[in-house]
Amino acid sequence: MAIVVGAITTSHVPAIGTAIARGLQQDPYWRAFFDAYRGAHDWLEKVRPDVVVVFYNDHGLNFFLDKMPTFAVGAADEYRYADEGWGIPAMFAPFRGQAQLSWHLIESLVHDEFDVTMCQEMQVDHAFAVPMALLWPGVAWPVMAVPIAINTVQHPLPSALRCFKLGQAVGRAIESFPQNLRVVIVGTGGLSHQLEGTRAGFINKDFDLMCMEKLVSDPTALTRYSTAQLVDLAGSQGVELLMWVAARGALTGQVSSVHSNYHIPISNTAAGLMVMENRRNVLASQRYTEVEWL
């Protein structure tokens, strides 16, 4: 059977992609940020995943406002990055999909009442590609991928609770997949930032650090925030925290924090990184009881 070995959550700022393209990893502005990913590289070397399931938000590459799915699951053999007009060079090698796992996820999610949009073609933007390049620099790519897009462009957005439950349903689906695959969940976006309005440049370090702590110890605490509260506390784009909440939902009730980093600023953003490992000794029957009351 497939197992979820853990999750990595990371920011996905477009400027990171530009920095990679220009080879600025050791530039004074960037060095501490990039160096922090060694902790993730070491862990990935140890757990050696076959597949990553990536929760990310599309920024107007694959989806336009004409038809905006709340949740969309890729079901293709290959995914490509494409020009999104933001100046990141088309430097990312194509990403191999795992369509069988995708369809299994779709079957299981719809059975669990998550009526996802199914995508046999799906271009992936910087929110997918930049984290892949951060986690596997210069290596194209030692894992297969299944992208899951969550709408954070056009309100109403799904709630944190809904995203957490989606993550739980994804975790259950993966662990009922009959092939022996080691799966790492990736959640991209955040942490606090805001690009627009007279509050542009808003960053909330206290809130971010609280979220990073709760994500490990008590993720259901984060599911109590409405999306309006998340926008208020984390900024208009800080609401991408929803991807982190979804990724955490796919893990067991208890996780070990392997590595983390918090760095202000990258562009307009408070950049975060977390590596969490599933505690395998948690009995499957006890895994999801902590949120039954919700």
Add this chain to the structure above:
Amino acid sequence: MDAHKTATPIFGGELAQRGYALNKMCYSFNHATNRAAFIRDEEAYCSEFGLNEAQRAAVKRRNVLEMLQAGGNIYYLAKLAGILGLSIQDIGAQQTSMSVEAFKAKLMAAGK
């Protein structure tokens, strides 16, 4: 827009409907040929996508707050900003009436 909406616009149904033409134009900038066409003849390109007066004026004035008020979504507007050679810090500074240096310093200070 009232002060709260100007500080943190929520891009829901009302703005999404108001800004549809502007955002659709910006969505077209995913393609280099369309970016070139905009640069060649900006007004013609805006007409082709049916931008209203407020949207055209905001684009002409390079005014991000006005674009937002006209229904622009920042993810789409960022594609336009790229064509105009404006970074995220440039447009942050413009919206907050700060110099770019002061805006960057504010971001750095948030980490202290």
